[in-house]
Amino acid sequence: MTESLSLEIRALHEVSLTVNGELKTVRAYPMERLLDVLRHQLGLTGAKEGCGEGECGSCSVLLNDALVNSCLVPVLQAKDADIVTIEGLAAGVQLDVLQEAFLKSGGAQCGICTPGMILAAHHLLRRKPNPTTEEIREGLSGNLCRCTGYIQIVEAVAEAARRRAAA
Amino acid sequence: MTGDHIVGVSVPRKEGRDKVTGRAQYVDDLTLPGMLFGATVRSQVPRSKIGKITFGPGIAWDEFIVVTARDIPGKNVIALIANDQPCLADGVVNHPEEPILLLAHSDRHLLPQAVAAVSIEYDQLPALFTVEQSETRSEVIWGSDNIFKSYLVEKGDVDGIWKKADYIVEGEYKTGAQEQLYIENNGMIASFDAQQGMTVWGSLQCPFYVHKALMALCNLTADKVRVVQMETGGAFGGKEEYPSMIAAHAALLAIKCGRPVKIIYDRLEDMAATTKRHPSRTRHRTALSKDGRILGGEIELTIDGGAYVTLSPVVLSRATIHAGGAYYWPNVRITAKAVATNAPPHGAFRGFGAPQSLFALERHMDRIAQVVGLSPVEIRKRNFLQPGQMTTTEQTVREPLDLVRLLDRALELSDYHAKKQRFAKENELGTSRKGIGIAAFLHGAGFTGSGERNLSSVVGVEGCADGTIKVLVSSTEFGQGTKTVLCQIAAETLGLPYENVEIAQADTDQVPNSGPTVASRTVMVVGKLVQSAALGIKQTLMGSGLLGDSYSAEQFRSACRTQVAAHGQFRSWARYEAPADVFWDDDKYRGEAYAAFAWAVYVAEATVDMTTYNVSVDDFLALQEVGKVLHPVLARGQIAGGVAQGIGYTLYEKVIWQNGRMQNGQMTNYIMPTSADLPVVRVFFEEMGNVHGAFGAKGIGELPMDGPAPAIVNAVEDALKVPFDSIPLLPEDVFEALLAKREPQSVGGVR
Amino acid sequence: MRSNPADYQLVAPASLQAVVSLLAAEPGAWLPIAGGTDVMVQYAAGKLPARKLVSIWNLPELRRIEVSPEEIRIGAGCTYTDLREHEVVQSEFSLLARAAAWTGGIANQNRGTLGGNIVNASPAADSLPALLVYDAELILISVRGERRVPYKDFHTGYKKTKLASDELVRAVCLARRFSGYLAYTRKVGARNAQAISKVCIAALGRRASGVVEDVRIALGSVAPVPLRLAETERLVTGKPVEPSLLVSAKRVAIAEIQPIDDIRSTARYRAAVAGNLVAEFLEKIGEN
């Protein structure tokens, strides 16, 4: 057993995962970060690397409906998982309500935190469709934004919640 | 012509859709065929002769491209102001993290180990790490006296006032370094081809700075260097000068290997190696009359520039001119200097020197108020600049400025007086103390002094073959809304729908040099030029009879199409011309320092938790006069975001140095505020109009960085009745100060 | 990313049994990785000594919370989100639910596990003071079988535990006997979210006939391991909450801890705040 396992070092693995609804199979080292697989192998560059250590949230994606920092997920742990990235949020040209709200409220300035921020907000609204301001602030507290001071982001999320409730 | 205004309306951000869908392309999102990845080997010591360099075992060195200073085709310098900073250290290093060698490989994962395997022998020299050490000149590490630049501003007769003074108030104030902490780390891609020359794509603010640096470094003519800005994930000044260094490195590797090379810093490298806000020390000595009027004063200002000149003279200049703030000084002497230390060079950061000197001044005003026995409000009112008076550089205030009214309005909006009373009462009880503080200040828009004249920026507007309009500028978008606002200005000028106007990517092959995107100059200076160039388009079309006095958007497009079909490329240019009445004397540091100033009063409400000594900002009111607000959502976003950075600067963000090296270069221990830490910033604008800017706009980008620190620290003093004169102000500092005040109680006896 | 993925091996056996067999086959050779929020950070920084990793993420055997009348048994692979959302944890073990709620941001809480926090054994770990005051017991598992050890004996020093090289933490057991206590907890970090504690406290207390009847106080980030303040607890037990008691409790508490100066804070500050927190807790008992 030991023998055969150590042979696997430096061996690429086939890993299948569903990304934005499509089944994908990649060949990767099992410790490759999900972030790198998404960006370099699948061409999904919406997830960004701001810190590589779980602090900034700009690499956020949904893994089986849970918000995770893809910089801290070895790809093998995403095997057979369902992944949603920012590219999977809009239905074709129709933007998601959150994306529209970010546009309108000034929630995106430089835009580098935006994909992660929108996914964190999406995750929050799924669990709490009518969040209080405090809950929004808590739900986004793992996503750092250096541009906005968060105010217009929080407003965008509240606005999206209202619009989803009204829909 | 469409009757609706576009300026003053919150139109959708030009690149907004790409940003919310993840399609916006930042430099790390771009991959070129055959591209290699580059990495930088940096010095481990502050100041040293470089000895033997060994390429250690265990690495397949023949697979790596290696570049040293000897590979540089042109001058080994990052061309900027003094041209003293090498691109790669040659023989000596002057700060930790100074680049020495470059490596490239096709597998990015092999680089970190290779970098670690290069060992360098150092023959260390004594080094200096603080302003005070630099001033002693125990070592001369730069020039003959460790001074990069100094300024002297003199107005009136300062020496004569001391004997007339009823009060003399002195104070010393310090500010720390601050990391810009844009969420996108720095990065560049370079590609070289002997025929086409050098092209770089990157995260940057100033395409023509990079252009200039690459020409000198690679010994190429202007037409053989092309710089393209990719979407830029935050900059705040942090991508003003350092991108030239990274572009230079990528370029050298690309020349050597004949393939494109990408260099992307990780967070550790970005924090360790790139610029930060200049630490500062300011000393005030002020003479006052019995009724609290400033008779005059001496201001001595010193900033720590790090190991090379880079932008320190310009930062110092802004710090100097803002040192007297929004007050009238009949007599003043400001002596300012930027000194060398063996730390990585400090650089541009939103505010550019003004936050440092305004922190000192606005803290000092509260100290003066106490000594004189007036309230912080009253001392300010008695000394505010008024129309017709002259600033410290003897620039006459020509606009109908009314700072007393601005202050009163801020007090009213923040419910200042009621709160101040209530807090004083409530502070007797409970486990927290609350306080409220104000800061009144100004920020000059555009380059300092003769800067704009020297830049002589050019802007183009193109009528395209399909009848739409394209704005051609090198001004860059990095979140502030440059693209959107410049398109609004062109659309409004031409009476076209916003959707008919686009803006070219900032690509030095495609756009003229409209100057760097810094100094809150884009809307005011570049915007005005866009307006002129757009008018040129309109006049041409009208002159050639294609367009009447009034027209519909469709008529305009049709006229434009006809023009292009008949005459080919259809462009109109505008070049900056300094207004005739603007006078500036660079030697005496006297005259019209800025074409316009924005004015503001900020009010901060803070709570100190007496169990943990944490300070939180509970309410923040930002009232400013910035001329015409061209895009309310963006403008509010700029202010709120700037205040957030200001709160970070004041209460959270501390760079911990050891021998010139940042010890906490990770997001886990360099602490910027999260959404759970910041208050709602209440943003208000007063509009006074400005003749110099497009549609009456002034700059707003940097202003909000200036006020938070003094307003918050003034609030903390109000809460605790203990003065704090340096930032960042961390809970540990609050604790120590309280302890000192209640000595001889032992540790833990404070509460 | 400062490590080369090609240099690392990672396997993901499908069952707990398979994992412990692998650990037994080569004791010490395999590093378990659960949510990876500590391991991957080290890896990204190029500082992960282990080259062979075995994933225990999402193993069903480790991700259950079982409730019996006497105790709650939390699988070591439960995430902070699992803890925050569990009814019994919320109602009877609020110190743990609160600690879970402030361990990093939401993304971190969806991945970080209780087992990981225990075995990572950082002095600043936020859930560990709660485990101390609840007298938690750990169930450790290996091919040799299971053993049950009190948490307080498990964590032996700075980043050191009694976990054998072939063992995993299987579950954390908490006796359901603390509902009658006042629960007090605070985390003092450099910001309100995403912060590593400078000091944290978890405490339980009960007052009867005007005196402190029973207290349990634990602090994190003030010593190489999270500490129960035994002396302080002894001092205050049986006494009425009065200003003089607060002063002496503070003094004793400060004498019991060994805080240090580091990149996040100072020893003096930590000591003072630890004392203040103890006093604040006692005041709350007094008001109760």
Ligand SMILES: Cc1cc2nc3c(=O)[nH]c(=O)nc-3n(C[C@H](O)[C@H](O)[C@H](O)COP(=O)(O)OP(=O)(O)OC[C@H]3O[C@@H](n4cnc5c(N)ncnc54)[C@H](O)[C@@H]3O)c2cc1C
């Ligand atoms: C952004 C960020 C913020 C954080 N904030 C906090 C915070 O506020 N407070 C705090 O306490 N921590 C914090 N952490 C640290 C971390 O999230 C916790 O320690 C977490 O509990 C680790 O769990 P994990 O499953 O991710 O551990 P892993 O990284 O998977 O493993 C950690 C260690 O535990 C071992 N291990 C894991 N599970 C078992 C098991 N069942 N049996 C035996 N060994 C095991 C692993 O081998 C490894 O040595 C933070 C981390 C990040 C990245």
Ligand code: FES
């Ligand atoms: S890059 Fe993953 S959290 Fe910052």
Ligand code: FES
């Ligand atoms: S918009 Fe720039 S970091 Fe959030």
